[in-house]
Amino acid sequence: MGDSMQRHATVYSNAKASYDVEGIRADFPILGRLMNRKPLAYLDNAATSQKPVQVIESIDRYYNEYNANVYRGVYRISEEATLAYENARKKIAQLINAKYPSEIIFVRGTTEAINLVAHSWGRQNIGLGESIMITEMEHHSNIVPWQLLAREKTAQLKYVGVTDDARLDQEDFHRHLDNRGVRLFAVTHVSNVLGTINPIREMIREAHSHNCRVVVDAAQSVPHMPVDVQDLDCDFLAFSGHKMCGPTGIGVLYGKRELLEKMEPYQSGGEMIREVHLYESTYKDPPFRFEAGTTDIAGAIGLGTAVDYLSKIGFRNVRSHERELTSYALDKLQRIKQIRIFGPEESPMRAGVISFNLADVHAHDMASLLDEDGVAVRSGHHCAQPLMERLGIESTTRASLYLYNTEAEIDRLVESIGRAGRVFKI
Numbered sequence: 001m002g003d004s005m006q007r008h009a010t011v012y013s014n015a016k017a018s019y020d021v022e023g024i025r026a027d028f029p030i031l032g033r034l035m036n037r038k039p040l041a042y043l044d045n046a047a048t049s050q051k052p053v054q055v056i057e058s059i060d061r062y063y064n065e066y067n068a069n070v071y072r073g074v075y076r077i078s079e080e081a082t083l084a085y086e087n088a089r090k091k092i093a094q095l096i097n098a099k100y101p102s103e104i105i106f107v108r109g110t111t112e113a114i115n116l117v118a119h120s121w122g123r124q125n126i127g128l129g130e131s132i133m134i135t136e137m138e139h140h141s142n143i144v145p146w147q148l149l150a151r152e153k154t155a156q157l158k159y160v161g162v163t164d165d166a167r168l169d170q171e172d173f174h175r176h177l178d179n180r181g182v183r184l185f186a187v188t189h190v191s192n193v194l195g196t197i198n199p200i201r202e203m204i205r206e207a208h209s210h211n212c213r214v215v216v217d218a219a220q221s222v223p224h225m226p227v228d229v230q231d232l233d234c235d236f237l238a239f240s241g242h243k244m245c246g247p248t249g250i251g252v253l254y255g256k257r258e259l260l261e262k263m264e265p266y267q268s269g270g271e272m273i274r275e276v277h278l279y280e281s282t283y284k285d286p287p288f289r290f291e292a293g294t295t296d297i298a299g300a301i302g303l304g305t306a307v308d309y310l311s312k313i314g315f316r317n318v319r320s321h322e323r324e325l326t327s328y329a330l331d332k333l334q335r336i337k338q339i340r341i342f343g344p345e346e347s348p349m350r351a352g353v354i355s356f357n358l359a360d361v362h363a364h365d366m367a368s369l370l371d372e373d374g375v376a377v378r379s380g381h382h383c384a385q386p387l388m389e390r391l392g393i394e395s396t397t398r399a400s401l402y403l404y405n406t407e408a409e410i411d412r413l414v415e416s417i418g419r420a421g422r423v424f425k426i
């Protein structure tokens with residue numbers, strides 16, 4: 001079991017100077033691919049990240065060596081699968097410093113995690129005329145579930161606006177709270193368009209002092225920086241495995257135990273029940289109450305390996321690598337004529353997500369041109385149409401960075417944008 005892991009295992013040191021980006025890249029087979037005879041420069045990490053061989057092999061090992069359903073068998077491989085699945089839960093609890101592993105619920109991703117909170121906690125706790133506060137920089141997955149809940153409960157949706165320097169408008173935030181009746185604040189930790197890192201610790205404290213619970217969309221933060229749920233004191237926090245070197249189809253909802261214990265199930269069926277009778281049933285305690293049916297066992301195990309992989313490199317090192325790269329990229333991009341870059345200036349409150357538009361070149365045309373040079377970026381509204389409206393645009397091109405990206409890849413991005421400028425006669 002350990003042999004293949006060791007073959008690929010890279011030894012990482014915590015010292016920044018020894019951040020071995022080439023060693024890290026060697027763990028990601030896909031980064032060796034050629035696109036139009038040029039090496040792939042993968043700069044779409046906010047959409048999904050690539051997977052290291054350690055993660056791919058751990059999933060392979062599950063299917064090859066101990067594939068069985070969890071909790072159900074008293075035979076050896078079922079016990080091995082159960083142990084690996086529960087170990088993954090413990091690793092994730094440790095990663096975000098949850099008090100108890102039972103506060104970690106395996107779901108499909110951030111989207112399902114937020115829907116779970118809306119359907120379960122939301123339905124039980126939001127009443128007629130009360131308010132749900134969200135922000136103008138949310139991903140659709142942290143908007144639409146609250147719209148549906150607000151409609152169902154005849155509750156109100158209140159928006160915290162975005163300032164011209166790409167931050168959350170703190171005046172809006174305080175005004176909504178002071179007007180009372182805000183029961184829930186759902187906010188992104190890091191914007192998937194602007195790269196803004198929101199001051200959620202302070203906002204959570206303020207929300208709590210107004211008897212308002214807080215859900216954090218951590219899809220763009222947990223993969224990139226240390227996140228501590230006890231320090232933040234958030235009530236719920238959601239993230240996706242596929243954005244942090246893990247497989248697709250698996251994600252996490254963290255919830256404070258005292259809240260989860262009072263919540264009704266989101267989905268129902270096998271494995272989440274204590275007893276079922278003809279006309280009524282009782283449910284298991286969290287987290288099992290929220291994991292109905294056969295879950296993505298391989299996904300959870302793969303995510304556990306991704307957590308091991310990233311923890312070994314160190315989240316502080318990942319963050320500092322990305323910060324340096326972001327600063328390098330912003331500096332180079334700003335020199336391009338007629339470029340509009342969105343998001344705050346480089347600072348401790350800016351992550352490695354860089355959205356831009358070049359003159360009136362459509363974002364899709366830009367992304368297609370970059371693709372010809374082997375540079376993979378995202379274009380479109382990034383599932384954040386209210387933010388696009390706020391910015392007065394329809395789309396952006398977005399480069400988003402991760403632990404394996406290099407300055408050479410940023411240079412290729414910049415060169416390719418220059419070529420686009422020439423093609424479009426700018």
Ligand SMILES: Cc1ncc(COP(=O)(O)O)c(C=O)c1O
Nearest residue numbers: 109110111139141192217219240
């Ligand atoms: C900020 C943010 N929230 C939520 C999501 C949704 O994540 P998933 O599609 O993995 O559920 C994303 C994905 O891009 C995101 O960037």
